[in-house]
Amino acid sequence: MSLIEVRALTKTYRQAVRQPGLRGAFRHLVHQRYTERVAVDHIDMSIERGETVAYVGPNGAGKSTTIKMLTGILVPTSGEITVDGIVPHKRRMENARRIGVVFGQRTQLWWDIPVIETLSLLRDIHEMPAQEYRKNLDFLTELLGLDEFMHLTARRISLGQRMRADLAAAFLHSPAIVYLDEPTIGLDIAVKERIRGFIKQVNRELGTTVMLTTHDLGDIQDLCRRIVIIDHGRIIFDGALAEMTDAFARERVLHFQLRTPCPTAEQELQRIPNVTVSGLSDTELSVRFDRAFISARDITGAIMQIADVSDFRIDEPSIDHVIKRVYDGTLNLAVRKGGGA
Amino acid sequence: MKAKYLSLASRSMQNSLAYRVSFIVNMSASVFYILAMFFLWRAIYAHRTSLAGYSWNDMKAYLLVSFLSSTMLSWYSESRMSSRILDGSVAMELLKPIDFQAARLAETAGTTVFEGGVSAVLVTIVLIVYAGVMTPHSPAAWIAFILSFAVSVLIKFGVVYISSLFCFWTSSGFGVAWARAAITNLLSGALIPLAFFPPWLRATAYFLPFQGIVNAPASIYLGQATGAAVWGTLLVQVFWCVVLWFLGRFVWRFAVRKVTIFGG
CATH class of the missing domain: 3.40.50.300 (P-loop containing nucleotide triphosphate hydrolases)
Structure with missing residues (x-):
């Protein structure tokens, strides 16, 4: 058995509902209303x-x-919780x-x-x-x-x-x-x-x-x-x-520095599915793409054909970026369980 | 007693030494209070020799005992107990293999040893400088008084501990402590001797634990209780001390649910 075993662990708190204003405060004195707030909702976990x-x-x-x-x-x-059998x-x-x-x-x-x-x-x-x-x-x-x-x-x-x-x-x-x-x-x-x-x-x-x-x-x-x-x-x-x-930090950003301005580059690249292009100036381009759908090589290849690239670099998302997006709700992680068991 | 509680008492004593200035200020407040009472009673006794069975000499001794009692388990210990509950650090206490009530008693004991030392010095000075204050009649009465006084501190602890637990339901400790102090001061006899009360209030006060805080040790000090009555007084005090201890445990069991069930 694992050191810590947690099964369907749930904690709900009772919270007082108060209507706004003085009237609400008085009403609460006489008649309390509560709602349940689920703080922890059926979690499972094992820690070795x-x-x-x-x-x-x-x-x-x-x-x-x-x-x-x-x-x-x-x-x-x-x-249920058991910690070291207790x-x-x-x-x-x-x-x-x-x-x-x-x-x-x-x-x-x-x-x-x-x-x-x-x-x-x-x-x-x-x-x-x-x-x-x-x-x-x-x-x-x-x-x-x-x-x-x-x-x-x-x-x-x-x-x-x-x-x-x-x-x-x-x-x-x-x-x-x-x-x-x-x-x-x-x-x-x-x-x-x-x-x-x-x-x-x-x-x-x-x-x-x-x-x-x-x-x-x-x-x-x-x-x-x-x-x-x-x-x-x-x-x-x-x-x-x-x-x-x-699994989740698949997004990459390619930054290109162009030797000479290339006004058509942005439009050309935009035609590739699953990428977003933003031109910062005449000679600077950023391409955001998902590694699962297209590779950095393909994008670089495409731009090389239409523009004169002097320099480029690639940004990988940091872990805090991923977690931030999870918090924001823009990235939906499928529930995965038993990663450490 | 277990080593952990002794250790806790010793740390508490060290900690209270850090607050020695605050203690002295606190104690001087008690001194001023008792001086005011002294002059008040002196004026009352100016034209009479006895009041409700108390002579002026008795009254001076009574004031001394009342003062001693007020310096023990002072505001500091009380506010430490309630703030532990109010600021949520009670949760940290629950994470230790230690009994909450016994730990509070150990802490209070450590501080009280320091307070008691200071008070003993003050009282000795009063007794030497102001020779007019009577002392217990015999060494046996002295011993009985010291025992009774020690138990009185335990009773005061029981009352203060239980009232502090009410801080689990209130969000401020002041009201609780003030109400506690008002009730204790009246019913213990700290303000005026119980003999001055109307009969129904006096009878009520004798049935409550508070009288064990000032009235009981004072009656032994003054020699109002002698012989078997001394034993009776001590027994009643010990009875309340035990009852309050278990009542404290009972209230705690409910109070702690505020943390363990409702999350503080």
């Missing part, structure tokens, strides 16, 4: 031990709700011993005592043997550079340092699974890279399973082989990152 999975989706798609259910702090409306919300304490969590927008550090004191408190809370604590702390200190600020209070350290300390706090008790909810939010590129390096190394050396939600596509590219996209509470893609770009 040692995987690093990116859990991606626009704001309000249901990412955090899923994570909260997996960690056991939110009770599902229906469906139903998280039924045995919350037991589950809490095996997981680490970082919510990028929150901290679990004590604000007014040195960082190391929070870590030693966590040692006691998790009832860690002294030797294991020592070993893990040394490992984390080295990878995250904790000694720079370990003896400062959390109030005094920078956001990047705070995040490093929070990661140390989440990984300290050797959890089997770590959930990272936007761990790189608001951080500069140097800190981001350090954190990504850390996550990779922990995953490799300790085999910690990592589930990560993020809006930072660099995080995904750097860390995760598998990506799960959720939108409107449904999983719309689950598979390898490379598979997604191969």
Whole structure:
């Protein structure tokens, strides 16, 4: 069985409906009306031990709700979850011993005592043997550079340092699974890279399973082989990152630089099916096409016959472009399941 | 007690040391309040020797106990509990293998040790400088008073904890804390001794847990309760302490559903 098994997991929230204005406010006092909002809608997922999975989706798609259910702090409306053989919300304490969590927008550090004191408190809370604590702390200190600020209070350290300390706090008790909810939010590129390096190394050396939600596509590219996209509470893609770009990032743009103006080129090219041409100036042309229907060679061949090309380059869509289009609804991914199973 | 809760109490004490200035300011507010009460009662006693069984000397001692009680488990501990619920960090607490109520008790205990230390120093100064305040009659009465006072802090914790849980349903902690403080101050005897109440209110107050916060330790301090009555007072206090603990667990079970079912 997989480490995390999720079957038909659903969460609906009850939302109060208030009519606008003062009258609506009074009416709500007397007569409450509610609507159901489905935050997570029958999702299925299996995550194996040692995987690093990116859990991606626009704001309000249901990412955090899923994570909260997996960690056991939110009770599902229906469906099943088992994490390492445990139903998280039924045995919350037991589950809490095996997981680490970082919510990028929150901290679990004590604000007014040195960082190391929070870590030693966590040692006691998790009832860690002294030797294991020592070993893990040394490992984390080295990878995250904790000694720079370990003896400062959390109030005094920078956001990047705070995040490093929070990661140390989440990984300290050797959890089997770590959930990272936007761990790189608001951080500069140097800190981001350090954190990504850390996550990779922990995953490799300790085999910690990592589930990560993020809006930072660099995080995904750097860390995760598998990506799960959720939108409107449904999983719309689950598979390898490379598979997604191969299958859905088919669009290319060819940019041509012409030596001499060629007014007919635009019209000529427009005749080829499945391409869109836009002329930027007399000597510059951009051709957008779908790799599945026509190759770059054919387009280049066609333009060579009518114009004098001095230079050209080809743009491939970036992964964030693909995901952005998925969010926008202009790209419809067929549901693919079991990509990692 | 488990090591994790001791550890939590010690961190909480360290944390409250960071707020020492705020504590001193807070405490001086209590000092001014008690001074106002002192002068008020002195004026009342100017032309009489006894009121509802209290002599002026009794009243001074009563004010001292009331002051001590007000400095323990102050606003700081209360607002820390409610803000944890209001700002949603209660979710982080649920992610740890730790009992929420016991953790709050441990934190409060850590802070209270610091508060208690400061108050003890203040009270000792008052007792030395202002020799007119009476003290318990015997070492046994002292011990009984200290025990009763310790339990009174636990009762106060029970009340404050339960009222903080109401923050799950309200979106601000102030109203809850003020209502809590108003009820506690009146029914515990912190404002005026229960003996001054009309009979029906006095009888009601004796049936409620609040009297265990000020009235009970004060009656032992003043020697109003002696012999078997001391044991009786202590037993009633312990009874409420236990009842409030389990009532707290019961309310928590409902309150936490706001997070676990409704998502906060």
